[in-house]
Amino acid sequence: MSTQVETREFQAEARQLLQLMVHSIYSDKDVFLRELISNASDALDKLRLESFADKDLDVDLSDLHIELVADPQERTLTIRDNGIGMSRDEVVNLIGTIAKSGTAELLGKLREAKESTDAAGVQELIGQFGIGFYSAFMVADTVTVLTRKAGETTATRWESSGEGSYTIATEDTAPQGTAVTLHLKPADAEDRLFDYTQVSTIRGIVQRYSDFISHPIRMEVERTKDEETVREVETLNSMKALWARPRGEVSDAEYHEFYKHISHDWADPLETIRLSAEGTFEYQALLFIPSRAPFDLFTRDAKHGVQLYVKRVFIMEDCASLMPEYLRFVKGVVDAQDLSLNVSREILQQDRQIQLMQRRLAKKVLATVKSWLDSDAEADAEKYRSFWSEFGTAVKEGLVTDADNRDAILGIASFESTKAEGQTTLRDYLERMPDDQEHIYYLTGRSRAVAENSPHMEAFRDKGWEVLILTDPVDEMWVDAAGEFDGKKFQSIAKGEVNVDKDADKDLEQQREEEFSGLLGWLGEQLAEQVKQVRLSARLTTSPACIVGDEHDLTPQLIRMYQAMGQPLPDIKRILEVNPDHALVKALREAHSERPDDPKLAEAAELLYGTTVLAEGGELADPPRFARLLADRLASGL
Known part of the structure; x- marks a missing residue:
């Protein structure tokens, strides 16, 4: 029986977002099921984690699963899990409010993409901001959520038609976990060749987008046996860990769908990286470099890290200890063989094996980027340019924080300069240096225009010596920390005494x-x-x-x-x-x-x-x- 029924208004940003979701044009609406299954999978993983952390939590972990129920007569599709569930307050905070920084930016970009009918761009933005639940309103007139949090006795029912408000009520009974029921829009023969209540349609979407989900995705189907129709429960996904399968057995499409599942991104990754370590400490890693920077790349409280598994058992969502801060945009999975299943974040921060894994993973990512630079293929050159444009500012943080990989980072870094069109690597800078030039000269500033017109440039321009133009805030920090590259000292043209004419009288x-x-x-x-x-x-x-x-003074920019x-x-x-x-x-x-x-x-x-x-x-x-x-x-x- 429902009690404490309330009708609430959506937060203004959430209401605007829903309108855009309902009325925008999408190239592929099937992705709504991928997003809801992904959320259900996360809920199952969180229940396992909570059971490790809270020994008093009385939950059954023996049959964690996702269930799909279709009703063609009522035109409903339900995605149900027996995971962690949500409390009433969590439902309000997670669904009724978009409590994320950057919401205004998201809405603006969504409107731009919609006005330009850039359907792919809209999808990428939605995934980028982690709001996949709202994709349900692309196919449903009404969405109902019934959820009970593990350890609690009462449940919460949430319902909305995606307009300006939603209802929320307390239920006396409900199974643990969450059930999302979509009251599907009428089938449109011109728009859809099939509908989402048909088993064949659902099976195809699951196998296309969610085959690798580590929990079984089940659905009751009808089969004919001995000329009789019987109903059986079918597991729709293979549950095979991609990182454990031989490389030749996994297609790029499967890698891309797995990346979208763990990252909640709608775009394909820029690069897929596989790594396997054997010996005294064994682990496998499947890493992805995104094609675009996430909106919260420079948000202080944003979570980052890769997923940690131990012997195929999910342990941690955002294991920051496995990836240095300056590579926080890297997504992926690390599956270790020798860690305890109840490993804590505190233990991870001190574990020597974790530190060794982080070093090797970082070196592998940097080596991958370096391979693009060393390649003669234009496709690799474009990969590098895209990577540095999106992530270069973050990567340069490693020049300050990661002394072990400083040379490797300098080897893949690019900077604006007074001679190069676009940006230049330090290696190319050194190749252009005249014989009488001793140092790598640079000038920091707020913008390229300010730096180029600086009086400090005059003698260097007349002499024909190239000067790096550094305009990112982090540039003020790393030049002193790095010191030199390939034996050539970094020298600011705005600090110390500079003499470009050694033959002066x-x-x-x-x-x-x-x-x-x-x-x-x-x-x-x-x-x-x-x-x-x-x-x-x-x-x-x-x-x-x-x-x-x-020479050793702080610059005005650094002081500010x-x-x-x-x-x-x-x-x-x-x-x-x-x-x-x-x-x-x-x-x-x-x-x-x-x-x-x-x-x-x-x-x-x-x-x-x-x-x-x-x-x-x-x-x-x-x-x-x-x-x-x-x-x-x-x-x-x-």
């Missing part, structure tokens, strides 16, 4: 130091609160001045990053370099020697410093004052 340089010593000392006094030193520059050709840091994270830093003053060949600097030297106490000169020094800050994309401490000084100076010069 030393006597002339000394003479200039003497000529400008008075101006340099005076500028140092005028700008003492802003800079710690003023010196002549060897890196400028057309700009009057630029600001640089000492730390401050955004709430980490206070001491005030770090930088160095002002002036161009002795620029007309403005020459005029300042002459004016200072003639009238050193002129207040207009102090304003000129302030303006000079402000323009250098703006030139590198920085922020002025007092923009209104700078604007006023500049306007006054322009007015006096007209």
